[in-house]
Amino acid sequence: MKIRSRHAVVARRAFPMLGAVCVSALVMGCDTDDPLPGFLGPEVPDIVGDAVAFGIWSPSGTDTCAASVHDQYFTVGPDGIRYPTWHPPVDPSTGCTFGHEHGRDPSGSDLFELVGAIPFGYANQHLEAGGFEAPRHEDHVGHKVEWQNDMVMNVGGTGSTVVSIECDVLTKMHQGTHSPDAFTNNMHEVSYHIRCSDGTGFSATLLTPIGTAGELVVGCDRDVHIPAGVANPPISPNGGGKRAVPEIRCLEERVINPEDDRPRFDSALRESWEISARLRTESGHTLVSFNPYFQVMDPSRYYDSSAERSLARPLDLCYRPELAEADRCEALAGDSVAWDDPRSPFKGVRRFVDVNANRVRNEEGPEFWYTDALGHNGRTEPFPGSIRQWVAQRDNSSLDLHGRVMGRDRDYDGPGVRAPN
Numbered sequence: 001m002k003i004r005s006r007h008a009v010v011a012r013r014a015f016p017m018l019g020a021v022c023v024s025a026l027v028m029g030c031d032t033d034d035p036l037p038g039f040l041g042p043e044v045p046d047i048v049g050d051a052v053a054f055g056i057w058s059p060s061g062t063d064t065c066a067a068s069v070h071d072q073y074f075t076v077g078p079d080g081i082r083y084p085t086w087h088p089p090v091d092p093s094t095g096c097t098f099g100h101e102h103g104r105d106p107s108g109s110d111l112f113e114l115v116g117a118i119p120f121g122y123a124n125q126h127l128e129a130g131g132f133e134a135p136r137h138e139d140h141v142g143h144k145v146e147w148q149n150d151m152v153m154n155v156g157g158t159g160s161t162v163v164s165i166e167c168d169v170l171t172k173m174h175q176g177t178h179s180p181d182a183f184t185n186n187m188h189e190v191s192y193h194i195r196c197s198d199g200t201g202f203s204a205t206l207l208t209p210i211g212t213a214g215e216l217v218v219g220c221d222r223d224v225h226i227p228a229g230v231a232n233p234p235i236s237p238n239g240g241g242k243r244a245v246p247e248i249r250c251l252e253e254r255v256i257n258p259e260d261d262r263p264r265f266d267s268a269l270r271e272s273w274e275i276s277a278r279l280r281t282e283s284g285h286t287l288v289s290f291n292p293y294f295q296v297m298d299p300s301r302y303y304d305s306s307a308e309r310s311l312a313r314p315l316d317l318c319y320r321p322e323l324a325e326a327d328r329c330e331a332l333a334g335d336s337v338a339w340d341d342p343r344s345p346f347k348g349v350r351r352f353v354d355v356n357a358n359r360v361r362n363e364e365g366p367e368f369w370y371t372d373a374l375g376h377n378g379r380t381e382p383f384p385g386s387i388r389q390w391v392a393q394r395d396n397s398s399l400d401l402h403g404r405v406m407g408r409d410r411d412y413d414g415p416g417v418r419a420p421n
Helices: 248-256 265-269 314-319
Strands: 074-076 081-084 143-152 166-174 187-196 201-209 215-218 225-227 242-245 271-274 277-280 286-290 293-296 351-360 368-371 387-391 401-406
Touching (some): 143 351, 166 401, 201 286, 248 314, 277 368
Parallel strands (some): 215 242
Antiparallel strands (some): 143 166, 242 271, 271 293, 286 351
């Protein structure tokens, strides 16, 4: 479902062939009197400062790009602040490597001309100004983009295709899978944009709490919840959904001592971040709800309470003699490499997204709402720390529109890519 705009919306360096004509994600438009649905407004702001998320990456290990090269990939938010955005793992101008990737190039999405370059860390930046009494900062490498054009949707959640509806979906999730962060911290930034042939659509950017702060759910046994420590920030609210993370018992049962003597890294290491997100008005009415599951098949970490910071590395298992020829380990060909070496088979590059349900209840409008960084307290006028969201004038609750999987067959490995990623 191609949605075209005559206005190019680009990042400064990521798309130099278009030039820095317009900026910003949160669906900001260019100089026009008739912005398309989802555009934030006609004015392109001057740069007034840098986001906390900007400029925090620096090379280490085997990375060959300088920080100055990395910082040329940015976009400007509607607040006039400079944010990092998507870039390829290899800088095309110099050929140097960044050592990390951000998923699928968003410029291929049919929504890109409408949405623009996604600013990483926008919701985090405005969290405190909107009334939340603590900051939440996330690292740079965890921001991951995924999208799908012309996705055929299920109606009623049953796989029915009696009504043919197609949607374009573009997402960005902060999903770091290398550190202990997600063991305890449940607030993570998501940007989610969807436009459908039946008129369903919304653009949402928020920090969403996933599961319970301070605890994780064991990936191979969802009934087991582990208190893993104090969340950062400690006042993080509990949310719906789950952060299902691999734990030592998963590795014991499926890799170290499998019943059939066939190590199964995929099932043991699979992470599933199951979101239950909403945009709500000040009165508590739910304008939008969506619950995508962001899944990773090759994280570079698992939880083990006996390890330092409870952080264990699956790569270490490959150096056990009985696992040297396991499916993931045999690629090492007997070489001894560090967990953050590009040759490691565990670096978080195999991911996919279950799009799941997308519900809109905004038939009476308006299309533009201002919420805080958690997606709450939606009003029709801006307030300190508010984020402008776009919601179609639509009520699709009778359809119960469900999306399918996107990205299952994609692998985002590339030259120099390594954990942390």
